[in-house]
Amino acid sequence: MTAHLPIPADFANAPDARTRARWLDADRAHRPNRLGRLREVMAREGVDAYFGVRAEHMRWLTGFTLGPGEKASAGHSGEFLIGPDGVTIVADSRYTIQVRREAPDATLDEVGYDLPGAWARLVAATGARRVAVEAAAITHADWARLQAAAPDVELVAADGWVDAMRAVKTPDEVERIAAACAVADRALAALVPEIRSGVTEHELALRLEWLIRTGGAECLAFDVACLAGPEAALPHGSPGDRPVLANAALLFDFGAQVAGYRSDMTRTLFVGEPTARDAALYGIVATSQQTAIDMITAAVGDGRTMPDGRAVDVAARAAIDTDGRWPAYGHGLGHGIGLATHEEPRLSRTAPETPLPSPTVFSIEPGIYIEGETGVRIEDLMHLDALAGVAALLTQFPRELTVLPG
Amino acid sequence: MTAHLPIPADFANAPDARTRARWLDADRAHRPNRLGRLREVMAREGVDAYFGVRAEHMRWLTGFTLGPGEKASAGHSGEFLIGPDGVTIVADSRYTIQVRREAPDATLDEVGYDLPGAWARLVAATGARRVAVEAAAITHADWARLQAAAPDVELVAADGWVDAMRAVKTPDEVERIAAACAVADRALAALVPEIRSGVTEHELALRLEWLIRTGGAECLAFDVACLAGPEAALPHGSPGDRPVLANAALLFDFGAQVAGYRSDMTRTLFVGEPTARDAALYGIVATSQQTAIDMITAAVGDGRTMPDGRAVDVAARAAIDTDGRWPAYGHGLGHGIGLATHEEPRLSRTAPETPLPSPTVFSIEPGIYIEGETGVRIEDLMHLDALAGVAALLTQFPRELTVLPG
Numbered sequence: 001m002t003a004h005l006p007i008p009a010d011f012a013n014a015p016d017a018r019t020r021a022r023w024l025d026a027d028r029a030h031r032p033n034r035l036g037r038l039r040e041v042m043a044r045e046g047v048d049a050y051f052g053v054r055a056e057h058m059r060w061l062t063g064f065t066l067g068p069g070e071k072a073s074a075g076h077s078g079e080f081l082i083g084p085d086g087v088t089i090v091a092d093s094r095y096t097i098q099v100r101r102e103a104p105d106a107t108l109d110e111v112g113y114d115l116p117g118a119w120a121r122l123v124a125a126t127g128a129r130r131v132a133v134e135a136a137a138i139t140h141a142d143w144a145r146l147q148a149a150a151p152d153v154e155l156v157a158a159d160g161w162v163d164a165m166r167a168v169k170t171p172d173e174v175e176r177i178a179a180a181c182a183v184a185d186r187a188l189a190a191l192v193p194e195i196r197s198g199v200t201e202h203e204l205a206l207r208l209e210w211l212i213r214t215g216g217a218e219c220l221a222f223d224v225a226c227l228a229g230p231e232a233a234l235p236h237g238s239p240g241d242r243p244v245l246a247n248a249a250l251l252f253d254f255g256a257q258v259a260g261y262r263s264d265m266t267r268t269l270f271v272g273e274p275t276a277r278d279a280a281l282y283g284i285v286a287t288s289q290q291t292a293i294d295m296i297t298a299a300v301g302d303g304r305t306m307p308d309g310r311a312v313d314v315a316a317r318a319a320i321d322t323d324g325r326w327p328a329y330g331h332g333l334g335h336g337i338g339l340a341t342h343e344e345p346r347l348s349r350t351a352p353e354t355p356l357p358s359p360t361v362f363s364i365e366p367g368i369y370i371e372g373e374t375g376v377r378i379e380d381l382m383h384l385d386a387l388a389g390v391a392a393l394l395t396q397f398p399r400e401l402t403v404l405p406g
Numbered sequence: 407m408t409a410h411l412p413i414p415a416d417f418a419n420a421p422d423a424r425t426r427a428r429w430l431d432a433d434r435a436h437r438p439n440r441l442g443r444l445r446e447v448m449a450r451e452g453v454d455a456y457f458g459v460r461a462e463h464m465r466w467l468t469g470f471t472l473g474p475g476e477k478a479s480a481g482h483s484g485e486f487l488i489g490p491d492g493v494t495i496v497a498d499s500r501y502t503i504q505v506r507r508e509a510p511d512a513t514l515d516e517v518g519y520d521l522p523g524a525w526a527r528l529v530a531a532t533g534a535r536r537v538a539v540e541a542a543a544i545t546h547a548d549w550a551r552l553q554a555a556a557p558d559v560e561l562v563a564a565d566g567w568v569d570a571m572r573a574v575k576t577p578d579e580v581e582r583i584a585a586a587c588a589v590a591d592r593a594l595a596a597l598v599p600e601i602r603s604g605v606t607e608h609e610l611a612l613r614l615e616w617l618i619r620t621g622g623a624e625c626l627a628f629d630v631a632c633l634a635g636p637e638a639a640l641p642h643g644s645p646g647d648r649p650v651l652a653n654a655a656l657l658f659d660f661g662a663q664v665a666g667y668r669s670d671m672t673r674t675l676f677v678g679e680p681t682a683r684d685a686a687l688y689g690i691v692a693t694s695q696q697t698a699i700d701m702i703t704a705a706v707g708d709g710r711t712m713p714d715g716r717a718v719d720v721a722a723r724a725a726i727d728t729d730g731r732w733p734a735y736g737h738g739l740g741h742g743i744g745l746a747t748h749e750e751p752r753l754s755r756t757a758p759e760t761p762l763p764s765p766t767v768f769s770i771e772p773g774i775y776i777e778g779e780t781g782v783r784i785e786d787l788m789h790l791d792a793l794a795g796v797a798a799l800l801t802q803f804p805r806e807l808t809v810l811p812g
Contacts, residue, residue: 068475094642143549222475
């Protein structure tokens with residue numbers, strides 16, 4: 001149990017303007033290298049150009065930034081074509097000023113709203129005959145339109161090329177994820193004194209969001225989950241008008257976004273002493289999480305090959321199965337995080353059996369859910385850097401069982 | 407100029423629980439009719455089943471609701487197959503309880519995470535050989551996987567079938583859009599006393615969001631835009647740490663969501679007297695908007711055929727071009743709104759030359775943007791019901807030039 005309840009001052013301050021400016025400079029400095037590595041993949045896969053539609057990929061490769069809510073109305077603005085020599089960003093008049101500001105090294109092409117009409121010209125300018133396309137993000141209708149617009153240009157489904165590159169993080173990217181973790185840690189600590197039985201999930205979720213967004217984050221990483229008592233059994237529940245219950249679980253799953261990079265954490269708190277059953281659940285989930293942490297830490301310490309995401313999931317799951325009283329989580333153990341909340345690498349029963357990439361950042365989030373009764377999940381982000389011998393948690397909010405005054 | 411500054415009490419209160427319950431009942435009562443009309447389209451197009459992936463379509467046809475932030479992580483949960491006799495909603499364990507609650511008239515199929523693996527069985531159960539698929543929403547990768555999973559089932563791109571149906575609104579849908587407008591009107595009126603030079607765009611945007619989300623809306627319709635001075639020239643800019651400037655434009659573009667339905671409004675306010683140039687811009691944009699309003703109102707009054715969305719855009723644009731001093735907006739004049747912020751009908755230079763549907767709701771939002779200097783846009787929602795002789799603005803916040811104390 002925590003010796004003292006966490007307070008905001010326990011955690012790092014939000015980054016200052018100078019730090020943010022340094023991150024922007026780092027992004028720009030990284031871009032030629034990122035594009036160079038993508039062009040190596042393109043050469044290996046036998047394509048001459050790469051057409052991207054995913055906002056995180058675009059930000060990472062070009063600097064042009066569309067917020068999470070903007071993609072739906074942006075149309076073709078924020079789609080991009082990488083040729084052998086240059087990068088073209090497609091935009092309509094709503095975005096041209098922003099593209100010039102954020103992506104000064106790219107060429108802006110004002111196709112307006114009719115990308116298919118411009119497609120043959122855009123591709124011809126790169127000299128490409130085979131174009132990789134982000135098939136898991138582009139709609140089928142757009143794919144078909146591009147195909148019809150230039151029938152002699154072959155479209156090739158590009159699956160996970162940039163995702164694999166983005167899984168490996170630079171120090172400035174890890175700094176930003178850590179800063180997002182600190183904003184979230186501070187926000188939860190600031191919320192603690194306001195948590196009492198009777199307050200609703202919805203009120204606490206809105207208040208936590210407010211603390212995050214006035215505490216150094218430009219936005220949430222995803223909608224705040226705040227689930228009381230039996231609702232904590234829903235791994236994907238939304239806050240409702242349900243009151244916080246005494247002597248029962250109160251689960252918060254939330255994250256911040258700082259300078260584009262995201263955090264993700266879950267804490268299952270108790271308002272008043274937990275039941276013996278809930279305390280036992282908490283202990284088993286904590287053991288499960290610690291098993292995964294220890295496994296990775298040991299591999300880093302020994303200079304061994306990193307374990308694969310499937311093996312870590314198996315080990316964490318075994319810690320719950322060994323106890324034998326309650327079912328292990330139905331979801332995966334963890335996921336990479338960065339510009340997107342969920343990205344590579346995956347730690348799950350279906351993850352590839354190849355060593356985890358490095359340096360990288362991912363979540364470790366085992367849980368136990370008992371439908372209609374209760375749920376416990378603990379989620380922290382881990383920074384793994386095998387060469388540097390680092391396996392460190394970025395989430396700093398205490399992980400031990402925390403009991404708030406009833 | 408406004409005689410008095412708007413206050414929250416000028417606008418309707420948020421809907422009560424009884425009204426909300428009535429809307430839910432109305433939705434359920436409408437569903438058989440909606441499905442029946444879609445099946446007529448299916449018969450005409452020669453398909454036996456319809457596979458949908460768009461969250462708004464699913465809510466409208468089945469009742470199952472995924473929030474805007476949920477779609478990204480929902481996977482195949484919330485995709486649906488409409489056969490000749492029934493509706494099947496696909497979901498994994500995270501959503502099964504919710505599907506049963508919200509879509510009691512549909513069949514739930516727990517395919518888990520592997521839709522392609524279940525595809526042949528799902529389609530066979532409907533007896534279908536040709537399946538319409540929402541090609542403008544499904545990813546190309548998913549389309550290709552479904553095609554490979556049942557090669558003898560023909561996939562047909564369904565383009566805009568449900569969109570055209572959703573453009574025509576029932577009275578209870580219009581009520582909800584009007585309620586969303588009122589929440590937004592009230593929120594801006596409550597913000598007015600807090601607006602002064604020096605406060606940042608970001609602070610005002612966050613505060614306005616808070617007022618909307620604690621004032622009767624379940625969420626925003628989209629991220630609040632608050633743009634000061636030269637930033638108002640960005641038709642799609644985001645709030646930053648820029649302070650509100652005296653004697654310059656302050657543009658708010660925002661909307662609320664109430665019981666699923668959305669509003670969208672833009673007001674360009676001035677903190678301290680505007681320059682003569684900005685006042686002139688405002689007057690021209692107001693005239694442009696009024697031209698569009700008058701054109702539709704006159705057609706309704708005369709019982710004439712409704713104008714088409716292209717003609718209205720042309721007329722509003724001409725009002726700016728006639729003045730000749732400044733460029734007309736590069737975007738479209740307006741868009742339909744309902745469960746989605748942007749939907750049919752469109753009012754733009756490329757809109758179809760067919761009469762506007764009726765009853766319907768759409769925005770009218772001309773603007774003038776001078777890069778690096780200033781921008782003015784005025785946006786209101788109009789409810790058009792040709793048979794009932796209605797052409798009424800749902801947005802109630804005053805449209806005339808509003809000058810706040812400096």
